Amino acid sequence: MMRKRFAKVWITLTAIVLVACFAMARGATVRTYAEDATSGTVTITFTAGEGGTLDPQDALTQTFAVGDASDVAAVTARPSDGYAFVDWTCDGKEVSTDATFTPPKKTAAYVANFKAVAADGTNADAKGTDTADGRGTVDDSDPTKGENLDHLTGPESSTGLPDNYSAPTAPGFGTGNGLRNRLNAQLMRGNSPTGPTIGTDHPQSPGEVMLFKTATPVPGMVNTWDVTLRVEGKDSRKTSDIVLVIDTSGSMRDNYRIEEAREAANSFVDTLLSNGGGSNTHIAVVSYDSVVKTNQELTNDAAALKRAINGLRANGGTFTQAGIYRARQLLASSTADIKNIVLLSDGEPTYSYGILSPNDYLTAVGGHYETSTAVPEGQFDHTSRVGNGGTLTQQYGWYRGREARYNNGNSAIAESGFAKDDGSTMWTIALEAGPRGTGILQDIATPNHSYTASPSDLSQIYQDIAGRINDAVQDASVTDPLGTGFSVPGGSIADITATQGTASYDANEKRLHWDDLGTLTTPIDASHPDVKYAELHYRVEVDDSILDASPTDGMYATNGDARLSYIDTTGHRQDSPFPIPQVNPTLLVVEKRLYDKQGNEVTSDDPSQTYAIHVTSSNGYDQTYDLRPGERKVMTNLRLEDTYTVAETGYPSGTSAGDYSTTVTVYGQDTNTFAIRHDDPDTPVIVSNREIPSLTVKKGVTGDLSDRTKKFDFDVTVTRGGETILERTASLADGEQEGIAPDDGKVLLPGDHVTIKETNADGYSASYTVDNGTATDGTGVESSFSLAGDTTVSFTNSKQDVPITGLVGSVGGSHAPLLIGVGAILAALSVAGTRFRFKFRRGE
Numbered sequence: 001m002m003r004k005r006f007a008k009v010w011i012t013l014t015a016i017v018l019v020a021c022f023a024m025a026r027g028a029t030v031r032t033y034a035e036d037a038t039s040g041t042v043t044i045t046f047t048a049g050e051g052g053t054l055d056p057q058d059a060l061t062q063t064f065a066v067g068d069a070s071d072v073a074a075v076t077a078r079p080s081d082g083y084a085f086v087d088w089t090c091d092g093k094e095v096s097t098d099a100t101f102t103p104p105k106k107t108a109a110y111v112a113n114f115k116a117v118a119a120d121g122t123n124a125d126a127k128g129t130d131t132a133d134g135r136g137t138v139d140d141s142d143p144t145k146g147e148n149l150d151h152l153t154g155p156e157s158s159t160g161l162p163d164n165y166s167a168p169t170a171p172g173f174g175t176g177n178g179l180r181n182r183l184n185a186q187l188m189r190g191n192s193p194t195g196p197t198i199g200t201d202h203p204q205s206p207g208e209v210m211l212f213k214t215a216t217p218v219p220g221m222v223n224t225w226d227v228t229l230r231v232e233g234k235d236s237r238k239t240s241d242i243v244l245v246i247d248t249s250g251s252m253r254d255n256y257r258i259e260e261a262r263e264a265a266n267s268f269v270d271t272l273l274s275n276g277g278g279s280n281t282h283i284a285v286v287s288y289d290s291v292v293k294t295n296q297e298l299t300n301d302a303a304a305l306k307r308a309i310n311g312l313r314a315n316g317g318t319f320t321q322a323g324i325y326r327a328r329q330l331l332a333s334s335t336a337d338i339k340n341i342v343l344l345s346d347g348e349p350t351y352s353y354g355i356l357s358p359n360d361y362l363t364a365v366g367g368h369y370e371t372s373t374a375v376p377e378g379q380f381d382h383t384s385r386v387g388n389g390g391t392l393t394q395q396y397g398w399y400r401g402r403e404a405r406y407n408n409g410n411s412a413i414a415e416s417g418f419a420k421d422d423g424s425t426m427w428t429i430a431l432e433a434g435p436r437g438t439g440i441l442q443d444i445a446t447p448n449h450s451y452t453a454s455p456s457d458l459s460q461i462y463q464d465i466a467g468r469i470n471d472a473v474q475d476a477s478v479t480d481p482l483g484t485g486f487s488v489p490g491g492s493i494a495d496i497t498a499t500q501g502t503a504s505y506d507a508n509e510k511r512l513h514w515d516d517l518g519t520l521t522t523p524i525d526a527s528h529p530d531v532k533y534a535e536l537h538y539r540v541e542v543d544d545s546i547l548d549a550s551p552t553d554g555m556y557a558t559n560g561d562a563r564l565s566y567i568d569t570t571g572h573r574q575d576s577p578f579p580i581p582q583v584n585p586t587l588l589v590v591e592k593r594l595y596d597k598q599g600n601e602v603t604s605d606d607p608s609q610t611y612a613i614h615v616t617s618s619n620g621y622d623q624t625y626d627l628r629p630g631e632r633k634v635m636t637n638l639r640l641e642d643t644y645t646v647a648e649t650g651y652p653s654g655t656s657a658g659d660y661s662t663t664v665t666v667y668g669q670d671t672n673t674f675a676i677r678h679d680d681p682d683t684p685v686i687v688s689n690r691e692i693p694s695l696t697v698k699k700g701v702t703g704d705l706s707d708r709t710k711k712f713d714f715d716v717t718v719t720r721g722g723e724t725i726l727e728r729t730a731s732l733a734d735g736e737q738e739g740i741a742p743d744d745g746k747v748l749l750p751g752d753h754v755t756i757k758e759t760n761a762d763g764y765s766a767s768y769t770v771d772n773g774t775a776t777d778g779t780g781v782e783s784s785f786s787l788a789g790d791t792t793v794s795f796t797n798s799k800q801d802v803p804i805t806g807l808v809g810s811v812g813g814s815h816a817p818l819l820i821g822v823g824a825i826l827a828a829l830s831v832a833g834t835r836f837r838f839k840f841r842r843g844e
Helices: 002-038 180-184 250-273 302-310 320-331 408-421 434-444 455-470 490-495 544-548 816-842
Strands: 041-048 052-055 061-065 075-079 083-090 093-096 108-116 209-217 224-234 240-247 281-288 292-299 338-345 352-355 362-365 368-371 380-386 393-399 402-407 424-431 450-453 474-481 502-506 511-518 531-542 563-567 573-577 588-595 611-617 622-627 632-634 642-650 660-666 673-676 683-691 695-702 712-720 723-732 737-740 753-758 765-770 782-786 791-798
Touching: 041 052, 052 108, 075 083, 075 108, 209 563, 209 573, 224 474, 240 250, 240 320, 240 455, 250 281, 250 302, 250 455, 281 302, 281 320, 292 302, 292 320, 320 338, 320 352, 320 408, 320 424, 320 434, 338 434, 338 455, 352 402, 352 408, 368 408, 380 408, 402 408, 408 424, 408 434, 424 434, 424 455, 434 450, 450 455, 455 474, 474 531, 490 531, 502 531, 511 531, 544 632, 588 611, 588 622, 611 683, 622 632, 622 642, 642 660, 642 683, 695 712, 695 723, 712 791, 723 737, 753 791, 765 782, 782 791
Parallel strands: 041 108, 240 281, 240 338, 338 424, 368 402, 424 450, 588 683, 695 791
Antiparallel strands: 041 061, 052 075, 083 093, 083 108, 209 224, 224 531, 281 292, 352 380, 362 368, 393 402, 474 511, 474 563, 502 511, 563 573, 588 632, 611 622, 611 642, 642 673, 660 683, 695 737, 712 723, 712 753, 753 782, 765 791
């Protein structure tokens, strides 16, 4: 009986121990699964700040499940035209300054930041020399600017062209990353005019200026336009009072100066008082030498003015301040809209008016003091004259132990300031006046209203002044930058024409300059003699940089901000913009893309890394484009509606077609044949090569109890975008490996999803390594990852004779504590059993 009781107790205790062991092991497993289940998912988002976009669009939100071994896809920030990429930030902190960014696999939100840049490529908010292409640099200092990297002068290799077919030059593109979706605009012919219409609109009000600009398609040509800039101005009908102030000092007898001055002044009178102008214009004549005279009060009587002018004689010194002061007196009671003083002199002032307190307005000059230009009007005594008639300065006393002198030139400059304050415009003509005399006269003049002349120049200068006084447009010039993607063809630069002034083109800056435009001289027709115009004509065509331009509703600006700088009828400098013509070029672009075995796009400037893209058509178009990875070329030499075929026929040395998976994409479809009609939308023709990565499965077996001759089976599955590319079983023993590749003409590509599962590893612990640097090594019989580069997956199976303290459970945690606990329980049971038997034998 006692034996049975002992057996029951022993069995019960043993069962309890076994249940406890199972519960402990089960608990460890459950905890492991629970920890996996609570780890959730990883979500990464990308957004673009103002001034740019991101691509690819399908990678802007990326979500990964726990255990997903696939890689985070890179996202590229692309700035809009006029912006530059700055950096990537997360929670306001900078994390990368590279436009293409691959973050770590953890939940986060990243923002791409951009900044505006100036039109010349410099930073509009003053950050150094950053540029606007979002590729790290796009600036006007780009070494390709102003150059055509690969202008084609004809087919590089062609056959079968019709005899009457002439293919214009095809400009080459650099490796810039322009926004490719710009090419999707629907083609529209002609220009989208803005502003007034030439021949229809004209300025109506006196002093009004009207600016025109058009871009007209050249008949029989594509992507070529004739541009016209036109300026029209209506002469002012405002009243104008003018005082001619003429130097009649003795030096005016030299070199026929006084004779030329009389002739030029008479012509000035004729210009302003002819054609009915006398009703709005009055002129006075003042002469000065050692004294000042009013030779003729303000009048519109041309004969009286000419008598006064012809009576001028040269003698004496140069009392310039007095001449200006007398002109001020004559204009003091003037009610004219515009008041002008035109001063002619051939030298330095030798007289001036006395100053009541000259010591208060001295300035140190060398080792003495001179009166300055800062003397106020109330300090001049207009009833007294100082000076010796022969020099610019004259000593009047001492100041702080040094000579104190009157400076007659500074007094004249001060007097001209009072005239300007009165509302008069000061004109000066320095007639062989020498350096100091010329400088003084320039300071007397209103800014941009001074002339330097020889006697023979006087008539032209007086005519120019006469025109500027009444003309709506004076002292005019134009700067005209071309729009991004347009240039003046080299063969037509000589054909740039202007009706007046001089025009030039800077090919490096892609900018036209229309200088010396002066005043408008040509009436628009006989019935409008007071409306005058000037025109500039030139031709533009599409060039290399068209893909870097930003169209508006499919229309591209042929020009930038062309400006007319001029002085209006009130004497104020104006800066007015021309309209900007909009056109739509026909854009077909051959683009070369290369992706390495990791799936990264590769670009190269190495001339040896060139691929030949052969484009042919049914009607004889035959053109080979040699492109480096990342390079694009505009097919502007397409002239025929036709069906075109694209083939890649040449590769860099050491490579061949078999090294790549090649696709041709046109209108978003993978096809190497496409048709072009005149009303078709623009499109890129993208030829993409993808290097083919390899996949290898390798087997290793370790452990004292392992069977190294055993064949282990692996199921290999490769998918791409939901399509199964490959399914295969490989059987490998220790030390064996096998390359995995499709056998139906398909190829492996970077990004393919690979799953490898070992199916008969029972009794073995399993681990694996993936050597492509992008997947995580692990334990178990299944590895799943995205293919990136040549990849070897090594599975290692092991079966060991393991000591108790080294046992490892199937969930990866040590079971030594568990076994020690079991041992303790069994020891206790053994002791209990011994005592029980001892008592039993004693009969207790």
